[in-house]
Amino acid sequence: MDFAGAPPQPASTRRLWWGYAGACLLAWLLHIAAGVDQPGGWAVWGAMYSATWALWPAMLLGVALYPWVRMLHRRQWPLPLLLAAHAAGALVFGLAWQILEFLAAQWLFGTAHAVVTLVQGLLSREIVGAAVYGGIASSFTAVLQSQRARQGAIAAAQAEAALAKAELAAISGKLNPHFLFNTLNLVIALTRKNAEHAEQALLQFSSMLRYVLATKRDTAERVTLEDELEFVRNYLALESLRLGPRLTVNWALDPDTLQDEIPPLSLQPLVENAVLHGVAPRTQGGSVGIRSERDPADGTLHLCVQDDGVGCDPKKLDEPRTAGPGGIGLSALRRRFALDFEGRARMTISTAPEAGFRVDLWIPQTT
Template sequence: MDPLIASAPPSPAAGAAAPGSRRLWLGYAGICALTWGLFVLAGTEFQRGPWKVWEALLQATMTLWAPALMGAAVYPWMRRVSRRSRPAWLLGLMHAGAAVLFAGVWLLLDYALARALFGSEHADALLAQYILWRAIWGLIVYAALATGFGAVFSARRARALAVAAAQAESALARAELSAISGKLNPHFLFNTLNSLIALTRKDARAAEQALLRFAGMLRYVLDSKRSATDRVDLQQELDFVRDYLALEALRLGPRLQVSWALDEAVLQDEVPPLTLQPLVENCIVHGLAPRVQGGTIRISAQRDALNGGLNLCVQDDGEGCDPARLDAERPGRSGIGLGALRRRFALDYDGRARLRVHTQPGAGFRVDLWIPQAT
């Protein structure tokens, strides 16, 4: 066994092993009871009278008690065989030997019971009469038991592999979300530091306020208690965006205009951290900064009257772009954050969150988000 697997803590699937085993043995007992009942019916179908019924009951019990008990021993044997793969020829030899042993033990148990109940002469006569058929049926019954238990172990192994694959996919999704959630564009950091250096020479008090905003932004991004699947209040995200815009205004000045349309009823709604900032950054980098006259960014947050979700919108009045360039896998207007945000929404909220982009050349750029909220 892999030592990593052996030392791993028990998974939820391991806790289900006991109920699964109980179901297995209940099913096995049910199959044994059904076989016994069919055997009784076969023995009494053409023989009427209460004595014949009791005779059929006794014959069915005498015939089937041994293989029913021995079937329980086939289970650990098949578990041992199924633990690792073996060459087909070796597996065939192992099953052939086990089948012969199964048939032989069945004969010995039948002989021992008959001798204990009826004496040695009667037991010898029965053995001579049934030895061939008991041997054949022993091979058949072993094959049925081995096939059934082997199918159980194969199903369990497939289920365990599926659970492991799902856990690995979930871990990968969490890692991707963590990578997406912890980003600030290096160009923004470089430009902000340059703006702060320039500001310290002109207005020390304003530089101090800007540094406090910058420190607050870094604290928001680097919060060690926040994971990718955690949520923040929309108000916190908006405060972060305001600090970001204030720092960008040091560089852009009056070329950057911001319009807010916020419903106070949604300010406590929960959103993933760094949801709006990448969109606002896109507006600045691609929509406003390249234009001499700058432009306006509009940010809105409203309650969805139909389903109670949160509607967010970030748009600019820049040049816009061809929608064909919005493929997240290609560079272009989608650039900073939008492709990552699409990937995040595909992984988060079980894929229920929505992101829609509206743009045309000369018509600006708008991103609409819909984020479900807990009732």
């Protein structure tokens, strides 16, 4: 994306002209200081007159120079062409300076004096004009380069934020259909075994769907932990209809954390993975632990989901347990939290063969 043609912001333009005015004032004061040979009122007044007469054309032409420099900056010509344009600009700048001086001298002192002054300083004034042009043009170019870099950085940050938001939406979209697909399969299986249980499952499933649709309809970025836990309880009730006494759930919830805010559908996938991989494959079943607490160090919400299943090799966290057809990829969940909290949320995984599986989340809370 090209930002060369983007108009400068009003605040940036104001700063530029304040800076230009300050530079002109500084040059004027330095010229006065250089022109005062000895202390005294008349010497200072004479130096002020000399400084004003010497500098006013350059100061006035410098203002007109800004649109020219901005046009060259916007077109981004090749270096040889750009140098030629600046050389022509310096020549015109010097000529314009002399014309202004000539007109002022003619008005104040007459044509004869103006002509003599012009002839005497023709070459020297052109050289000085080229030097002044170079200084002013370089300063304006530096300011424009800075503005372009700042606009580019802002646009890049906006693009990155938009990309992160789109990726976050895509990840959330992957999680929701996965849950729906697994739950529908569960209800279908129940209809073949127990119609009464299937009816109860459908009622719970409809409550879960309302939660999912509500978060989508309201474009909710955060829900309370209490609402998410209600959703998880409905899910676990469905799984209990399928697994019966093989599924045990251990709750350890700090009441002070129930109104904390988390992204919707962020806890349920962890519980689903624990059930699908830690409990369901084992004949004797197993237990799932769900804990919430306040981290005393920084006040973040600490969530923990663990099971006592077979676990896995930590080096194989991207294999079926976390990314296969029966489970939800923890890498997607990790990426979701990284995008949603800009690196302020943490997620750790603890597992080993025959040692269960545990996921810890630390979610920052706004004060």
